[in-house]
Amino acid sequence: MIRVLLADDEALVRAGIRAVLGTDAGIEVVAEAADGREAVDLTVAHRPDVVLLDVRMPVLDGLDAADEIHRLVPGTGVVVLTTFGEDAYIARALGGGAGGFLLKAGDPRELLAGVRAVAEGAAYLSPRVARRVIAELGGGRLTRATAARARTAALTPRERDVLALVGEGLSNAEIGRRLHLVEGTVKAYMTSLMDRLDVRNRVQAAVLAHEAGLVVD
Incomplete structure (x- = not known):
């Protein structure tokens, strides 16, 4: 069973993502957080296999939270959830602790594939994210x-x-x-x-x- 912590400051978004994850019997949401600091604290407490982090969250944003999680709980994989308007954030996160990048508006199957890939120690880039990251990184x-x-x-x-x-x-x-x-x-x-x-x-x-x-x- 892949244990997942979900962090997003919008309750409706969390509910939607939780519903998608619930379609896979091999994935269990063990905790939810409404801000980055809570995400870090709950990760330390629950030691999930994967943390799904929104980029823009109060108190501590998703990228800073990813860095802290990577430092404090290196065995936990991190997947960053992003939108097309946040390419610069993705580029910044490449140097941090995130192992996956997914679009919130992407295919739900990508969410499941990304969680499974990162849980197994692989990297996962949504194809559309990968193309935009490459363009963003180098002019x-x-x-x-x-x-x-x-x-x-x-x-x-x-x-x-x-x-x-x-x-x-x-x-x-x-x-x-x-x-x-x-x-x-x-x-x-x-x-x-x-x-x-x-x-x-x-x-x-x-x-x-x-x-x-x-x-x-």
Whole structure:
């Protein structure tokens, strides 16, 4: 059972998201928070597998809450809920503790997929979010793409395969099944990739995979 904490300052939005999560028998909402500070405190108390955080919340916004949760409860995955008008917030969060980015107005199936992916230790970017993040991060898409291709040029074919599947949001176990590798080998590849590519987390690795053209939208 995947235990989820839901944080949004609008009760109606929380109810809608809770209803979507309730369609999956493998997901349980264990707590709800109306602001970022409460989200951090409840995460420490309940130790959920995943926290869903709205970006704009009182007391402490979702991105600061994500940073604190990552520091205090590193075993809990964080998914940030955003809207198209908040691209800059997504770019800022890439350097923090969030492992997933979803649109509130997106397909409900993406919400379920994102929660499951982050619970399994993978990164998850809504396809539309991924495209906007890439555009936001670097002014010119061509410049970003060229830089990303240069950073990944020295990777072996197998390393490129692993990075591409990270970009698709797959967990280590799923990558292992896809490439016929044991999970420990995938973990070793990930450690090496993150060091060689100078990325801090799987989200940054996933964005780099998109920028380098390794992921087919």
